[in-house]
Amino acid sequence: xxxxxxAAGRLTVVGLGPGPAExxxxxxxxxxxxxxxxxxxxxxxxxxxLGEGQVAxxxxxxxxxxxxxxxxxxxAEGREVAMVSxxxxxxxxxxxxxxEAVEAGPAAWRAVELAVVPGVTAMLAVAARVxxxxxxxxxxxxxxxxxxxxxxVEARLRAATGAGFVLAFYNPVSRARPWQLGxxxxxxxxxxxxxxxxxxxxxxxxxxxxxxVVPLAEAAAGMADMATCVIVGSRETRLVERPGREALVxxxxxxxxxx
Amino acid sequence: xxxxxxAAGRLTVVGLGPGPAExxxxxxxxxxxxxxxxxxxxxxxxxxxLGEGQVAxxxxxxxxxxxxxxxxxxxAEGREVAMVSxxxxxxxxxxxxxxEAVEAGPAAWRAVELAVVPGVTAMLAVAARVxxxxxxxxxxxxxxxxxxxxxxVEARLRAATGAGFVLAFYNPVSRARPWQLGxxxxxxxxxxxxxxxxxxxxxxxxxxxxxxVVPLAEAAAGMADMATCVIVGSRETRLVERPGREALVxxxxxxxxxx
Numbered sequence: 001x002x003x004x005x006x007a008a009g010r011l012t013v014v015g016l017g018p019g020p021a022e023x024x025x026x027x028x029x030x031x032x033x034x035x036x037x038x039x040x041x042x043x044x045x046x047x048x049x050l051g052e053g054q055v056a057x058x059x060x061x062x063x064x065x066x067x068x069x070x071x072x073x074x075x076a077e078g079r080e081v082a083m084v085s086x087x088x089x090x091x092x093x094x095x096x097x098x099x100e101a102v103e104a105g106p107a108a109w110r111a112v113e114l115a116v117v118p119g120v121t122a123m124l125a126v127a128a129r130v131x132x133x134x135x136x137x138x139x140x141x142x143x144x145x146x147x148x149x150x151x152x153v154e155a156r157l158r159a160a161t162g163a164g165f166v167l168a169f170y171n172p173v174s175r176a177r178p179w180q181l182g183x184x185x186x187x188x189x190x191x192x193x194x195x196x197x198x199x200x201x202x203x204x205x206x207x208x209x210x211x212x213v214v215p216l217a218e219a220a221a222g223m224a225d226m227a228t229c230v231i232v233g234s235r236e237t238r239l240v241e242r243p244g245r246e247a248l249v250x251x252x253x254x255x256x257x258x259x
Numbered sequence: 260x261x262x263x264x265x266a267a268g269r270l271t272v273v274g275l276g277p278g279p280a281e282x283x284x285x286x287x288x289x290x291x292x293x294x295x296x297x298x299x300x301x302x303x304x305x306x307x308x309l310g311e312g313q314v315a316x317x318x319x320x321x322x323x324x325x326x327x328x329x330x331x332x333x334x335a336e337g338r339e340v341a342m343v344s345x346x347x348x349x350x351x352x353x354x355x356x357x358x359e360a361v362e363a364g365p366a367a368w369r370a371v372e373l374a375v376v377p378g379v380t381a382m383l384a385v386a387a388r389v390x391x392x393x394x395x396x397x398x399x400x401x402x403x404x405x406x407x408x409x410x411x412v413e414a415r416l417r418a419a420t421g422a423g424f425v426l427a428f429y430n431p432v433s434r435a436r437p438w439q440l441g442x443x444x445x446x447x448x449x450x451x452x453x454x455x456x457x458x459x460x461x462x463x464x465x466x467x468x469x470x471x472v473v474p475l476a477e478a479a480a481g482m483a484d485m486a487t488c489v490i491v492g493s494r495e496t497r498l499v500e501r502p503g504r505e506a507l508v509x510x511x512x513x514x515x516x517x518x
Contacts, residue, residue, distance in 0.1 A: 015383075017284065021285065022284065022285035022286040022289070023284050023285070023286055023377075024284060024285065025276065025281060025282050025283060025284055025379065026280065026281035026282070026283065026285075027281040027282055030281070064512075088379075088383045088387075089387070089391070090383060090386040090387055090391045090392075090393050090394060091383070091393055091394075092394070092395075092512070093394075095386075095387070095390065095391035095394060095509070096390075096391040096394025096395070096509050096510060096511060096512050097512065098391075099390045099391050099394070099497075099499065099507050099509035100509070100511055100512070102499060102501075102507060103497065103499045103507075103509075110499070110500075110501040110502065110504070111501070111502070111503070111504075113504075114390075114507070116386075116387035116388070116390070116391070117387065118282075118379045118383040118384050118386070118387040119379065119383075120284065120347075120377045120378065120379060121383065124274075124347045124349060124350070124377040124378075124380065125377050127349040127354075127375075127377070128347075128348070128349055128354070128375035128376065128377040129375070131354065131355075131358045131373075131375070132348070132349045132354035132355040132357075132358050132375070133349075134349050134350055134399075135349060135350075135351070135354060135355025135358070136351075136355070136401075137398065137399065137400045137401060137415060138398070138399055139396065139397065139398040139399075139419070139424060140393075140396065140397055140398075140399075141396045142395075142396060147512050147513040147514065148513065148514035149514070152423070152514060155422055156396060156422045156423065156424065159418045159419070159421060159422035160398070160418070160419070160422065160424070162418060163414055163415045163418035163419065164411070164415065165398060165415065165419070238358075238362065240358065240361060240362045240369070241369075242361075242369040242370070243369065243370070244370070245369070245370075245372075245373075248358050248361060248362075248373070250354070250355050250358035250359070250362075251355065252355060252359055253323075253351070253355050253356065253359070253406050254406040254407065255406065255407035255408070255411060
């Protein structure tokens with residue numbers, strides 16, 4: 001067992017935002033600086049400048065529940081533990097995995113002081129780059145069928161677009177899930193006009209950032225990778241051309257507003 | 260006309276997050292510090308410690324389009340203008356209003372360099388306080404019927420809950436809209452069990468923060484005010500009791516996961 005750092009022990013799940021330090025909140029920076037032990041997916045931990053004496057416990061990005069348990073175990077021993085997460089930890093990220101581990105784990109884990117520090121989640125960063133595509137009602141949807149049947153994904157796509165929501169897709173594609181995004185675009189083309197605006201936002205704020213805006217008719221799975229968040233506009237979403245500048249994409253606050 | 264500060268002129272729409280400075284990003288702090296002129300709803304501007312020479316243009320919270328136009332006019336004259344917004348500017352806030360003003364306004368406004376700095380939006384801050392209720396697919400929905408017919412709100416509530424989304428309500432109630440939230444709970448009680456978890460998160464991060472978790476059967480409009488974001492769980496959302504601590508609320512990453 002490690003030496004106790006504090007009597008109570010604490011686990012803070014920290015949202016790092018999209019990538020660069022200037023897109024982190026002060027609260028997140030302080031939580032990282034104050035931790036004795038940091039858990040997380042290797043590349044996220046690698047972004048942080050850790051001090052001497054801070055222990056980094058890097059893991060694979062698929063071992064979420066195991067990682068959550070390891071962090072809770074150390075926190076229950078009295079360490080000051082941080083679990084880092086890209087974007088916001090509450091949106092398709094580590095906070096739910098930690099809560100699942102608390103529910104399934106030993107009673108001592110329920111005594112751990114648990115805090116979640118929110119961050120800028122990917123869809124907000126992507127939206128900001130092009131204007132305000134999430135300016136009206138929207139849904140956030142993971143396209144991964146590791147965690148739910150694909151039929152549920154399709155039913156949700158149809159329900160959300162039928163009701164006029166803008167959509168933001170997380171986990172649009174991975175090596176193990178190559179066809180899901182293409183199939184999602186097929187479903188959307190059955191119910192939405194081809195002119196509807198689609199935004200592919202990759203690695204926003206990082207050196208390899210790439211943002212692309214295309215009509216739904218031309219949207220293809222190859223335009224996304226694991227680091228991409230995809231926003232699909234509604235029938236109301238507008239494209240505003242600007243001479244010498246990128247077009248703005250926004251969804252008006254009013255439904256059916258006169259323009 | 261004001262004296263030009265730079266040849267180009269720029270308008271940055273800045274997300275201040277839920278309230279306290281430590282929940283702002285470094286990028287947002289820098290955008291505020293670098294502005295010659297700041298526009299925004301009075302109470303948001305009042306949160307900021309502005310330097311000498313920075314001009315604050317406070318306005319009423321209902322004058323969004325007029326405020327956007329005034330900011331664009333000053334930016335087009337060459338000033339370094341910031342428009343501050345609570346939470347994230349892209350979620351039911353100022354970024355869409357600015358884009359609308361650009362589309363409707365004179366050609367000179369399309370030449371303004373426009374940037375949006377994302378922030379922590381209310382639903383993320385509220386979710387973080389209780390665990391991870393937004394850990395699976397969710398929708399963000401404004402309950403204001405100033406900007407869309409109430410029938411559309413009800414149709415979206417039914418479509419989203421029918422498809423299993425968690426819901427986050429923005430603008431749940433105001434003096435001019437006293438009955439909408441109560442009616443929304445009535446609609447939800449027709450389609451969801453009374454045990455579904457509802458979270459009322461008010462003024463998260465501020466001195467008057469108040470967070471309350473109740474079953475849908477007991478949820479009432481009087482539990483919210485204008486500063487509240489309401490999260491309505493799905494049938495999957497879990498409540499984890501913890502001796503001596505607040506219960507955790509989370510939505511599992513897996514649909515129908517064994518527990």
